[in-house]
Amino acid sequence: MDLATNDEQMVERALSGDPEAFGEIVRRWERRIFALAFGMLGREEDARDATQETFLAAFRNLRGFRGDAKVSSWLHRIAVNQCITRQRRAKVRGETALEDEAEKNAAVFALPLDSSPARTAEKIERSMAVRRAVGSLPPDLRQVIVMKEFEELTFQQISEVLELPLSTVKSRLYTALRQLQMRLQKFGD
Amino acid sequence: MPNVNERPICHRAEDLVTYLYGEASEADAKDFSLHLQQCNACRGEFGVFQQVHDSILVWRNEALGSAFNPAVRPVESAVELTRSVRDGRRLSALAALREFFTVSPLWLRGATAFAAVLLCALGVLTISRSWNRPVQVTNREPVVFPNSEREPKYSKQEVDEAVRAEIARLKEQQTSTPVNEGLTTRKPTGGDRRNQLANNLVRPKALRPRGLSRQEREQLAKDLRLIPRDEDELPFVLSDEPNQ
Numbered sequence: 001m002d003l004a005t006n007d008e009q010m011v012e013r014a015l016s017g018d019p020e021a022f023g024e025i026v027r028r029w030e031r032r033i034f035a036l037a038f039g040m041l042g043r044e045e046d047a048r049d050a051t052q053e054t055f056l057a058a059f060r061n062l063r064g065f066r067g068d069a070k071v072s073s074w075l076h077r078i079a080v081n082q083c084i085t086r087q088r089r090a091k092v093r094g095e096t097a098l099e100d101e102a103e104k105n106a107a108v109f110a111l112p113l114d115s116s117p118a119r120t121a122e123k124i125e126r127s128m129a130v131r132r133a134v135g136s137l138p139p140d141l142r143q144v145i146v147m148k149e150f151e152e153l154t155f156q157q158i159s160e161v162l163e164l165p166l167s168t169v170k171s172r173l174y175t176a177l178r179q180l181q182m183r184l185q186k187f188g189d
Numbered sequence: 190m191p192n193v194n195e196r197p198i199c200h201r202a203e204d205l206v207t208y209l210y211g212e213a214s215e216a217d218a219k220d221f222s223l224h225l226q227q228c229n230a231c232r233g234e235f236g237v238f239q240q241v242h243d244s245i246l247v248w249r250n251e252a253l254g255s256a257f258n259p260a261v262r263p264v265e266s267a268v269e270l271t272r273s274v275r276d277g278r279r280l281s282a283l284a285a286l287r288e289f290f291t292v293s294p295l296w297l298r299g300a301t302a303f304a305a306v307l308l309c310a311l312g313v314l315t316i317s318r319s320w321n322r323p324v325q326v327t328n329r330e331p332v333v334f335p336n337s338e339r340e341p342k343y344s345k346q347e348v349d350e351a352v353r354a355e356i357a358r359l360k361e362q363q364t365s366t367p368v369n370e371g372l373t374t375r376k377p378t379g380g381d382r383r384n385q386l387a388n389n390l391v392r393p394k395a396l397r398p399r400g401l402s403r404q405e406r407e408q409l410a411k412d413l414r415l416i417p418r419d420e421d422e423l424p425f426v427l428s429d430e431p432n433q
Binding site for chain 1: 202203205206207210212234237238240241242244245246247248249251252253
């Protein structure tokens, strides 16, 4: 597939019946969408599910895509909504305790075997603290920090995705960083 | 990590995050770096935010480093999933089933599995019942033999016909043999006797018919009330020599 073809043209191709066009869109954006979902949800398995659901929802609503917005913004918006919905469901089911335990186990297995037990424990604790701190942010702050830190989107891109003024994005990011600092302070002491 | 809340907040918060993430223009970056040298609040926050930023980066790299293992890349699954949804004709039955169970919610998966098990059970039950049932050639009602464990194999009409044929055969046999065969008084010779034994035709002695004596006949007539007490009522006269 021609890399010079932009996303909007890909959508047009997909709508006109090109079987490979939407696959190309998925290939281009799946890493970023997965990163976003992981930052929002904090678990690899949930992030993978949310990524799949995002692209499925996008494909099903392909005809509803408005040409006045970017495909990337459209995909990110779907992904953010998917993540918020999943979090709401998880909250209703009360999965936080199990999530923590599963995440801790995953972190232990992910670490290299040659690290000392004390260093391993410290790394795990730090990762858990950061994940908890990000996870405890309000959704409007969390999505901004995740888009910035995990996806490395520019402020302009974030404002387009969230349909917010640029200044609002910056102020939200500033607030998110302050709240994260406060939550991580306990870990540093 | 120093506490940000203890410091006064500078009005250039937005410039701070723009500078922190390297998105400020060259002129703005130069301007803000001069501001950092003069503003303690911004300098303190800049250091703190950089630590937060580094912590998140460490977590991200750890997490996404394992998550983006080529063996478990979500890309492939997402691409395959959308491709299979797009082009349903390409799916095999197994792939379609797998995709259905991947996309469906848990309750739908459970319900489908239960329905499938139920359907299989019903199918097995139906097949096992039809397997044991005899093939019905006609619509005639089959004969059910009491105390018989086996299913009836003949219809009533067939049984009746068989019985009639057997009776006819027996009757024919009886008519073909002489009636007074057993009443012959000829004493068999030794050779005849041997032939009878060989053919198993020798009848038991008790079953061999013999003529009634006169006394027995009279007694029988009396028992059957064939002999009236008065001579006038005599309907008929018994012969003295019935067997003669």
